[in-house]
Amino acid sequence: MYTFDLTDEQRMLTDMVHRYSERTLRKIYREAEESHELPPEVIEQGWELGLLPASLPEDYGGFGEYSALNGALIAEELGYGDMAASLALLAPNLVATPIYLCGTEEQKQTYLPLFTDAEPPKAASAFLEPVILFDPYQLRATARREGDAYVLNGKKAMVINAPEAELFLIYAHDEKADSPQAFLVPTPAEGLSIGEREKWMGFNALKTFGVELKDVRVPAVNRLGGAAGIDVQRILNSSRIALSALGVGLARAAYEYARDYAKERVAFGEPIAHRQSIAFMLAEMAIDIDATRLMVWEAAWKLDKGQNATHDAYLAARYATHVSLKVTDGAVQVLGGHGYIREHPVELWLRNARSLATLLGAVTV
Amino acid sequence: MPIDFEVPEDVKNQGNLTQMVAEQVMRKSSRYYDEHEHERPMEYINFIWPFMKTMEAANLKHSLKRADKGNGNGNGHKKASTAQVGMIHLIESLSWGDAGIYLSTPSSALAGAAIQAVGTPDQKERFLDRFTHGEPKWGAMAMTEPNAGSDTSAIRTRAKLDPETNEWVLNGEKIFVTNGKLALEESDGLIVVWATLDPSLGRAGMRPFVVEAGAPGVTVTKQEHKLGIRASDTVSIVFEDARIPYDNILGSPELKKPGAKTEKGFKGAMRTFDSSRPFVAASALGVGRAALEFTRQKLAEEGITVPEAAPYHKLSAIQRDLIQMEADLKAAWLLTVRAGALMDAGKPNSLEASMCKVKAGKSVTTITQKCVELLGPLGYSREFLVEKWMRDAKINDIFEGTGQINTLIVARRILGYSRRELK
Numbered sequence: 001m002y003t004f005d006l007t008d009e010q011r012m013l014t015d016m017v018h019r020y021s022e023r024t025l026r027k028i029y030r031e032a033e034e035s036h037e038l039p040p041e042v043i044e045q046g047w048e049l050g051l052l053p054a055s056l057p058e059d060y061g062g063f064g065e066y067s068a069l070n071g072a073l074i075a076e077e078l079g080y081g082d083m084a085a086s087l088a089l090l091a092p093n094l095v096a097t098p099i100y101l102c103g104t105e106e107q108k109q110t111y112l113p114l115f116t117d118a119e120p121p122k123a124a125s126a127f128l129e130p131v132i133l134f135d136p137y138q139l140r141a142t143a144r145r146e147g148d149a150y151v152l153n154g155k156k157a158m159v160i161n162a163p164e165a166e167l168f169l170i171y172a173h174d175e176k177a178d179s180p181q182a183f184l185v186p187t188p189a190e191g192l193s194i195g196e197r198e199k200w201m202g203f204n205a206l207k208t209f210g211v212e213l214k215d216v217r218v219p220a221v222n223r224l225g226g227a228a229g230i231d232v233q234r235i236l237n238s239s240r241i242a243l244s245a246l247g248v249g250l251a252r253a254a255y256e257y258a259r260d261y262a263k264e265r266v267a268f269g270e271p272i273a274h275r276q277s278i279a280f281m282l283a284e285m286a287i288d289i290d291a292t293r294l295m296v297w298e299a300a301w302k303l304d305k306g307q308n309a310t311h312d313a314y315l316a317a318r319y320a321t322h323v324s325l326k327v328t329d330g331a332v333q334v335l336g337g338h339g340y341i342r343e344h345p346v347e348l349w350l351r352n353a354r355s356l357a358t359l360l361g362a363v364t365v
Numbered sequence: 366m367p368i369d370f371e372v373p374e375d376v377k378n379q380g381n382l383t384q385m386v387a388e389q390v391m392r393k394s395s396r397y398y399d400e401h402e403h404e405r406p407m408e409y410i411n412f413i414w415p416f417m418k419t420m421e422a423a424n425l426k427h428s429l430k431r432a433d434k435g436n437g438n439g440n441g442h443k444k445a446s447t448a449q450v451g452m453i454h455l456i457e458s459l460s461w462g463d464a465g466i467y468l469s470t471p472s473s474a475l476a477g478a479a480i481q482a483v484g485t486p487d488q489k490e491r492f493l494d495r496f497t498h499g500e501p502k503w504g505a506m507a508m509t510e511p512n513a514g515s516d517t518s519a520i521r522t523r524a525k526l527d528p529e530t531n532e533w534v535l536n537g538e539k540i541f542v543t544n545g546k547l548a549l550e551e552s553d554g555l556i557v558v559w560a561t562l563d564p565s566l567g568r569a570g571m572r573p574f575v576v577e578a579g580a581p582g583v584t585v586t587k588q589e590h591k592l593g594i595r596a597s598d599t600v601s602i603v604f605e606d607a608r609i610p611y612d613n614i615l616g617s618p619e620l621k622k623p624g625a626k627t628e629k630g631f632k633g634a635m636r637t638f639d640s641s642r643p644f645v646a647a648s649a650l651g652v653g654r655a656a657l658e659f660t661r662q663k664l665a666e667e668g669i670t671v672p673e674a675a676p677y678h679k680l681s682a683i684q685r686d687l688i689q690m691e692a693d694l695k696a697a698w699l700l701t702v703r704a705g706a707l708m709d710a711g712k713p714n715s716l717e718a719s720m721c722k723v724k725a726g727k728s729v730t731t732i733t734q735k736c737v738e739l740l741g742p743l744g745y746s747r748e749f750l751v752e753k754w755m756r757d758a759k760i761n762d763i764f765e766g767t768g769q770i771n772t773l774i775v776a777r778r779i780l781g782y783s784r785r786e787l788k
Binding site: 001002003004005006007010069133134135136137233236259262263273274276279280282283284286287288290291292294295297298301302310311313314315318319 | 366367368369370371372373447450673674676678679688689691692695696697699700702703705706707709710717720723724772773775776777779780782786787788
């Protein structure tokens, strides 16, 4: 039966994350962007919310259960605050969730408790590659089986906090399986080198790096999922839902900012929101944001029910990409010249929104 | 209740029958009634009537029972039900069959909704009982006038009380009345007419009146020729000293000054839009799905299918169009279901109703035009139905409030503005 209400528990969860977003992330985002640095205490405070442990069962040191829907609710609230901080905070999820979804029992027992410590875990996922025409199903990094080990070669990009990582989850094309597979690589690892810090159009507070793999030998037992390997689609579905929700939050932030500005800003004797040309832009933003959120929720709901959510997550991701870009661009437009100035956040939100297509692995607009 | 996208069981169960009607009855005569405007799709009407009168009987019984229990006058939706989402699914499926024929469904329709919304138990009994038995009957809503469309405050049809006979006397002209001729001349139906008791009061002077078939002074003057939904009856109605009983007014005849809290009759009947707008959206989405399914099928015959979850650079322009159309349909569908579910749960949904109407009207207008384009001569040909679907779809961006009016409603709501602040 169709219902669209949060449970009391979900309401508490989103309220908590919203408070963190509003009171912490919204205070530091500009300074962080300009200085290319997130205050460590901000991430620590975020980690103290216990969002990741709450998504892991007790068996692995957590105190909750995995729910794509709850993940989407959290991601939207974080995205509403700041994208760089959100991604920094969610970076460990990009390792923990695949282990939870696709790992062997032994891998889960070994690695997941690392993600329930009081300190933010030092783990990084290496999925994207520094290429145009990126294809998540045809990775260019390779994994070749040699005896009891896999040998990894290739280049990865956008690896968050790579220099500090004590554990990498590296995706590569498994030549024998002829499919994308993931490998747990503790550091130091011979042949793995970390490049210069990458420079992006947006979220400059986020530290990301290129990672080069030259004959990196990984014990065969470290292939995620063991002999069975992984179904990359499961991982993509879950990350697409989370990133799409982040996009919804980002779009919501821009829409609300533009809406409030338009009610304040007076031109020709009345607030510009009194004009249909502005009011209609805002109305369409509101409609598109609601529609995208519903698409994200539906995909997450399906995933949680164990149904095939691939297509829904894909459509949601496309919509989220498109809508977050359109809405943030519209917000800059509503603010006019002021939107272009770095004193207001909307120009940063537009730059951040542009990244979603890339992060989502070429789902794009 | 947690977030849940499961189609309710009873709604699922109605699906098979609806699909059968849509395929076997509606699709088969779709082209015929498009090309024979003003003829009635009697096969469909006779087929669907037994189901409709059963549904009307259940609705009426339910509504009177609630009134009996002392739950006000039985209006409103206090208890969670699946009535709205059930209708949304039904209308989507029937419109997949044929949107014009669907509009010819014999039922109390918008008139029934207004009577249910603000009528007294006695009025419900008196006006709605006819829809529960006998021959097929229609109810209709007469609001638009030659000089008053979305601006209902410009309505000039006058209602005056004749104290001698205690009757209302109506004068004026209504246009674009869906099912007006069916309601007044071809069945023992009725229409709800919006008229003003005092034009100087604007909307505050407006009241809905029930005009039954056979009322003196009521003439159907014109049957329109339309772009699409040609199977649907659209007429002009003239009132010349038309006389109706005093008890046919919906809501109170007492007038208040403009600016005073809007009278219940007006507001209550306006609330019928909260359910009718999602219905229009659902109808649009049925047409959109029909067009997209057909286009997909024809392209598949040419070897063009859409690979699942493929990266963008691996998709052709046509494949991208197909994905975009599907995503737009889904987005609009979810907004529509949400608007219906809110009403079923007894929650306010005016904002959401306008939102889904805007999204569905616009999306399906674009989708059907794109389908005509993608199919080339097949799309443009009257041998197939795609060109018809494009014509049919357009009405959904117009009636029950144009896309612009509904965008305006959304804008006012999200900005917290009055009609004066945001014109």
